[in-house]
Amino acid sequence: MDKNDSASGTNVDEIDLLDIFRSMGRSIAKGIKASGKGILISIVFLFRFWLPLLLSVILGIGASYLFKYLTPPSYHSDVVLRSNAGFSSDIISHVNKLHKYCKDKNLQKISEAVTPVKDILYDIKDIEAFWVIDNSNDGIPDEVDYKRKHNVYDTINVRMQDRLDIRIKIRDPKYLTQIRDGLISYINSDSLFSQRNILRLRQSREMLKRIDYDISLLDSLQKVKYFEETRNIQPKEGGQMIFLQEHNTQLVYDEIYLLYQRKQALESELDLHQETTTILSDISIPSRRINGGKYYAIRLVPILFTLTLLILILYTNRKKISGVFEKYK
Numbered sequence: 630m631d632k633n634d635s636a637s638g639t640n641v642d643e644i645d646l647l648d649i650f651r652s653m654g655r656s657i658a659k660g661i662k663a664s665g666k667g668i669l670i671s672i673v674f675l676f677r678f679w680l681p682l683l684l685s686v687i688l689g690i691g692a693s694y695l696f697k698y699l700t701p702p703s704y705h706s707d708v709v710l711r712s713n714a715g716f717s718s719d720i721i722s723h724v725n726k727l728h729k730y731c732k733d734k735n736l737q738k739i740s741e742a743v744t745p746v747k748d749i750l751y752d753i754k755d756i757e758a759f760w761v762i763d764n765s766n767d768g769i770p771d772e773v774d775y776k777r778k779h780n781v782y783d784t785i786n787v788r789m790q791d792r793l794d795i796r797i798k799i800r801d802p803k804y805l806t807q808i809r810d811g812l813i814s815y816i817n818s819d820s821l822f823s824q825r826n827i828l829r830l831r832q833s834r835e836m837l838k839r840i841d842y843d844i845s846l847l848d849s850l851q852k853v854k855y856f857e858e859t860r861n862i863q864p865k866e867g868g869q870m871i872f873l874q875e876h877n878t879q880l881v882y883d884e885i886y887l888l889y890q891r892k893q894a895l896e897s898e899l900d901l902h903q904e905t906t907t908i909l910s911d912i913s914i915p916s917r918r919i920n921g922g923k924y925y926a927i928r929l930v931p932i933l934f935t936l937t938l939l940i941l942i943l944y945t946n947r948k949k950i951s952g953v954f955e956k957y958k
Contacts, residue, residue, distance in 0.1 A: 678941050685937035689930035696925045702918040703754055704802045707773070708795050708809055709761065709910035710816075713902045714825035717760075717793040720816060720906065724758035724795055727815075731755045743811035753808065754798040760788045792909060802914050809912050813904075822905045830903070833895050840892045847885050 675682065712720050730738040731753065740750055762779055764771040764786045771786075773794045779786070797808055816822065901907065943950065 674941075674945075681937055681941060682934065685933045686930055689933040690922075690926055692933070693925035693929050694922045696929075697920070697922045700920060701800050703798060703800060703920045704805075704915045704918055705796055705798045706802070706805050706912040706915055707910070708797070708812075708908060708912045709770075709792060710795065710813075711792050711902065711907040711909050712790075712905075713907060714822055714829050714905050716790050717788075718790070720822070721758040721760065721793050723816065723819060723822075724756065724793075724812070727812075728755060728757040742815045743808060746807070749804045749807055752800040752804055754800060755796075756798075756808075756812065757796050759794045759796065761792050761794055763787050763789050797912065798919075805912050805914060813906065813908070817905045819905075826905045830899065833899055837892060837895045837899070840888050840895070844885060844888050844892070847888070 710717075710720070727739065727742055729735075730742070732755075736750055739753060743753070743756070744750055759777070760774045760779060761770045762772045762774050763769060766785055766787050770789060770792065774788075775796070779788065781788070795812065797805060797812070799805060799808065
């Protein structure tokens with residue numbers, strides 16, 4: 630009796646599973662069929678109303694070029710700076726004060742910071758600083774975080790602490806050089822950055838003196854060791870000579886070479902990076918405005934196409950929509 634019940638239960642379970650799989654198969658088939666039908670209806674609908682949809686695209690392109698000629702031109706260019714005194718985060722925060730002044734149209738503050746020339750002042754649209762991102766943390770800059778979406782906790786793709794990118798947006802590109810000069814002066818004249826830079830230069834010079842002193846000591850030590858080793862050369866049978874302390878002299882050579890490498894690095898730092906910042910990549914005069922016909926077309930064409938499509942769908946189903954309103958009236 631128990632065995633029959635057990636066998637019966639097994640059969641019921643198998644039947645239930647088969648029903649579930651059949652139901653799933655029917656649902657998937659219905660879904661595929663409905664999707665195919667929906668795609669076919671959409672294609673037929675688009676072919677049926679191709680003319681108004683095409684006109685919406687043409688209208689969007691025409692409106693884009695109309696906006697291009699009605700709006701003042703806008704250009705942008707970037708300058709990449711090396712932060713010589715302190716972290717680039719401080720300079721980014723300092724420069725982005727100008728970004729806030731531009732948003733608030735605070736011409737007085739912009740004038741004090743960048744340029745007092747009114748013709749240039751009224752042409753400035755924005756000045757904003759961004760992080761430079763080093764993918765794979767190999768010390769090579771890879772991209773600029775213009776969208777400010779970089780994860781600060783990412784330990785593989787990191788923000789570079791010794792450089793930053795500044796983007797200048799302007800109506801007339803001929804003023805970019807003057808704005809660049811005013812911007813560099815604005816950064817270098819900051820009292821905190823200036824004090825940090827003076828301290829950096831002083832410490833580098835002191836370190837350079839110490840390295841020169843250590844090199845002279847090691848050089849003297851090398852001469853003494855050479856003299857001692859020469860005295861310790863012992864003749865062997867057959868007239869051959871044997872050196873007993875050659876290894877120690879080689880160690881002194883390595884230390885001298887390392888000190889010379891550090892000296893050269895400090896000399897390069899003092900010669901090439903005297904100011905608070907150094908220009909690594911200068912601005913370039915753009916040949917095209919950023920708000921051209923393509924700029925507006927990317928935005929206007931999809932909007933007009935979608936609106937036209939919605940109107941056509943509503944027009945085609947107007948009787949069904951009227952029936953629904955009548956039903957719930």
